Structures are given as structure tokens and as C-alpha cells.
Amino acid sequence: MTRKIDLYCEGDCWDPKLWSATPYELATTLKKMGLLHNTCNVNPLENESFITHYLSKLSYLHIDKKGVCTLQDSIHPRRYRVCEKKALEFYESNPKPDSIITIGHLAIFHKTPYFTLQDLDTNTVLKWRKEKKTTYMLDRIPISILEKNQKIQQEVYENAAGIFVSSEWVRKNICSYISEPRKVFTTGIGHRYSTVELTEEILRERFENPVLLFIGKEGIRKGVDAVIEAFQQIKNEFKNMKLRIVTNQDLLPKQVKKSINRTPEVELYSNISSKELSDMYMSSSLFVMPSRFEPFGKVFFEAMAFGLPVIGANHCAMPEFITNDYNGYTSSVNSEEIAERVKQVFESFKTYKKLSKNAISVSEKYREENVVAEMLSIIDRYSS
Template structure:
């Protein structure tokens, strides 16, 4: 039986945005509440291209004038067009217009991410679900906090701060992000709640997994940030110890030709599930990771996971229990940890079983929404 509350979602990228989080989150919310609609307030039409042109003209350097259009549009210009005050302000205006028109239709607003800005507190509760902050980007991966000017950056952080302070509740993907919102932005800790992210555990059967294939799996689009080249260096040492070890790379297409490395690029959901089913160990030694949803998928498949000891990864992977945590940019340590798992099938089985149990207990979308529900009950 559904709860009587009516929820309106606000997103960027619609149902499929936010790395698939929107789809899973709002699908689960729809099981428990009356989900009125999911509003995608991204820039479109003339204003989308106006913003892109502005960013193109402001992007430093002259190389932009000689690069192919698609390369510059989807490269630097694409990066900057999501980091202008114009983008923040216009998306906020669009959201406010929609909310005003539909004010009698909902009891609570849930937006994924901190855009649009919440300019003031209103009678109808408004909640934010986010996995990272701009302040964390500054400290942990400065490439994500580069703006066209310091003025743009300062204004952005002011609006981000206003959103957090005016929200009735803030749900975070990790305790790491929760602490940033409290200490970096001065938000009262009582209204910031860690709810984590989830996976569709019911779609992944609990099988008697085999660890015989010596397959190392990497899944990620941003190969460099996610430590892909560190893993390639580690793989050289791994192959010296385990001659038939294979590394399968999904989501990225690095231009490499290394024996034992298979670059698959983008694959279908069914193909990805196949590679999870045959992998002996999953590793993504990221330099920075807002959360790391793919670790949950791997753990649900009973695969031992190796990540780094930064950002939210220590909240997902229990060191020596569900896998290992290593230092970023340390291929030697990474290789040793992978080798220890590939050589010891009982260790792999123990870690894989522990990982599956941890996902079932903590990281399902049903449990994420249940944690949110506690706060909804207080607000409505």
C-alpha cells in the first residue's frame, strides 16, 4: 500500500540522468509514494546553445579555433557550460516556474543534485539528494572545480551554499559528503542525513560463484581519473606472477595493446552482467570518486573489490573483509592485493560472500528510500 504523500522529482537529465541513480531512486519512491512527476529542468533550445557559445568564446587558448566542432563542443566547452552562473541561474528560474504552476499537486519536492538553487524556504518541504560538493572537488579533484573566472566560482559556491541552507533536508550518498556539507558550508548537522546509494539486488541472483578464471574486471568511463593507467602498470607485475591473468576493461577505450588486456568499451547490460559473473576480482583504483556505485554491483555479484582509501570508497569496501583499500597511484600495492586474491580462492569466496551480505544489509534502493522516509515523515 502506498503512502499518501505526493512527491515531485526535479532532475537534470531526466529519468536516466545522475549515472542511472534517478531511474532507480524514483522507481523505488514510486512503489512507496505517489510520484507525481519527474521534471527535467536542463537548459534546452536556444538557451542551451547560447550558453555553449558563451563558454566557447570564454574558453582559454586558441586551439579551440582549429579543433573539430564535435571535439571542442563535447570537450572543454562541454565542461564549462555546466559551470557558469548563467547555467545555474537559468535552470533555477525554469524550476521555479514549473513549481509555481504545479504548486497544488505535491506535498514534498525531491531534487537530485544541488541545481536548481533553492532561493528561499517555502511552505512545501524541499529536499536535496547529492553525492558530492564543489568544495570537495576543490580539495580532492581540482579539475572538477575549474571555472572560467574566480568570480564565477565564488558565485557558484554562494548559490550552492544557499541551496543547502534553504533545503528542509539534505540526503547524501556518503558520510564523506555529509561532513562536507556540514563543515564546508556551515549547514546544521540535524538536517543532513546519509542515506547512501543502492543496487537492484533482487535482479542479481545469489549463486555459488566460481573464482577460477583469474579475470580482473574494470568498469568506468573516465579511465584516467578512475586509476586505469595505475591498474595497467599493476597488471604487468600481476602477469609475472599469474601467467593466465586477464584484465577486462569496460566503459573506456584506452589506446593500448597489452597482452592479456581486453578493451571492450561500451557494452550492453546483458554483456556487463556476463563479465561480472566470470570476474574473480573487481578493481577501480580511483583518484577521486563521489561514491562508486559500480562497487555495489560487483559486490552484489560476490566479487572481491579493490578501491582506494579516499572519498566514499572506505564506506563501501571493508578493508580485508569485502576486498582491499589501497593508496591512490600505488601500482605496486595494487598488484600485490590483486595477486593475493587470485591466488587464494577461499579468500576470494569469503570476501565475495561478505560483500554480497553488505550490499543486502546496507546498499539497496529500498533501504535508501526507507531512510529518506524517516525524514519525510518529520517534514510533512
């Protein structure tokens, strides 16, 4: 087994708020196993002043029909080259590991086998954009910038010993354009929660007093508007039904905020702690996030770890881990259809118990320890 692994990330690997805690959980798990050698933050602006951060944004300003915006730094080829330089400087000045894991396409390491963990590839975004589909996250970035980034990303992929991806949806797309499809592996992205023991009493309480839970920083991309409309259609059919929404309120359109404010059964939260998040999962009945564009959706697995059946959209990666009438349901991003799916979940206590039990089973596969074990077995096979 590989004994020394370096972990590279555009940010502090030990920051639990970074990228849904994925770097933190990966670093923590590798450290517990005695395999973590070094971590490297390739962010060139780490520890710089506010003014330096602000001035750095100027080079990424973009003007289009909607006005002025700042392009996502990590997508811009210029940003990649700066991160690459910092990564290689760290690599050359430190003892060499047996293998490297990078979170995202950060650099090419010619002397050490490296594996890149990717939740979404640029080519998938390009396909959506060229088909005039909306991603709700990368729609203002010029196609020319995305194409340059895609070429860089593909070069990193071609030189990697392996590519870990979040879903089959992403894997199949990457396999369609790289020269060695065999080195692309669907490992998923792990979550930190141990599965909970659910008593009959807890399940009965969840069933009889339904609480729907939505979690998604980018509310509209994640389908919060459709969830609110669905809830308003059916809330009076259930006793004490509530909807909890955890999102970035600043990103919500005024119309959505008004809809929330005039519905007293809807609770709105932002910036909750990890303890509050755990409590929210535990005291909810059903997780609903019919995302319009979703390469994975880590929160689905977190929710399932607490025994929550899940409702997601019937496209992108979600049908891979949501099986109708097994651990939840998929739906189009349509409020009427979502409402019908919610009613199916609470059709009977027997149905609810079955969905809850199976949700826990699905979640177990994607616990951080299990995902890392799969990654390590691949690293051991492909590091030579």
C-alpha cells in the same frame, strides 16, 4: 508516511543512461511504491535543436593556458538561474506535492519541504583545488566560478528540509559550513541489482580463472592506468588472468591506449548495454577501481551485488565501504601496491570466498529499495 513526492532533475528522470541511472532508479522505485507524484526535467534545452544546443555552449567557453574549453554547464551560476526558473515555473503551475526531491541543487521551494540529493558538493572541489590537488574532472573551471556556484549551492542547502549525500566524506564537509548540520544525512546512492546466489562452482571458476574488471567513464580519474600497470606486473603469476576495461576510449591518453593494445590479455569496451554489463559483472572475479577522486563510486556496490570483492583507493569515500580483508582492499594509486592487493584477494580459495560473501552483504545495504526507504523515513521526520 508522505504520499506525494515530486522528483526534479536536470535531465529526463526516465533515461537510464543519465547520471549512472540514479534518477531513473529513484523515479522507478518511488513509482512502484505509489509515492511518485510528478517528475520535472529542468534542463532548459530539452527538445531543442542541435543548433540551439551548440549555440548555448558558446556562453560557457573558457580560455586558459591549455587552450579553449567548454565549462560544465551545471557548474556555471548562469546555468543554475535558468534551471531554477524552469523548476519554479513547473512548481507553480502544477498541483503541490507533500515533498520534493531534487537531484542536485536546482532551486529553492519556499512552500514545500524539499530534499536535495547530492553526490558531491562544490566546497569539497574548492578545497582540493586550493590545496593544489587534481580532481581530474573540474580542474579547468576558474576558482571564481566555483566560488559563485558554492554560494548558490549553500543557499539551496540552508533552505532545504534535508540534504541526502553519498558518503560520510561529503557529509562532514557540508556540515562544516552550513548552519544546521543535523539535516545532512548519509544515505548513499542506490543500485538496481538484486544480490546473486553464488554456487561453489561459480566461485571456484572465478578463483581459478581470474578476470579483473574496471568500469569508469573517466578512465584516468578512476585509475585505469595504474590498474593496467598492476595487471602487467602480475598476469604471468596466474593462470589465464584477464583484465576487462569499460571506459570512454576517446578520453584515454595515447600512451594508455598503446599499453592496452600491446597486452593481449586486456579487453577494452565502450557503450555496453545493461544486459552486457550484468553479464560482465557475473563473469568477472574482482572489481578494481583505485579512483584518484571519488565522492562515492556506485559501481563498487553494483560489482559487490554480484559477489565481486573490490579494490579501491585509500582516500575520499572509498575506505567507508571497503574494509581490508573483509570485502576487498584499499590501496594508494600505485601499481605495485595495487598488484599486491590483487594477489591478496587470490591468496587462497578460502580468502576469496570470504571476501565474496562479505561483498554481497555490504552491497545489500545500498540496494535502491533500501536507500529509498531510508530517504522516506527522513522525509517523514523532517517534512513538518
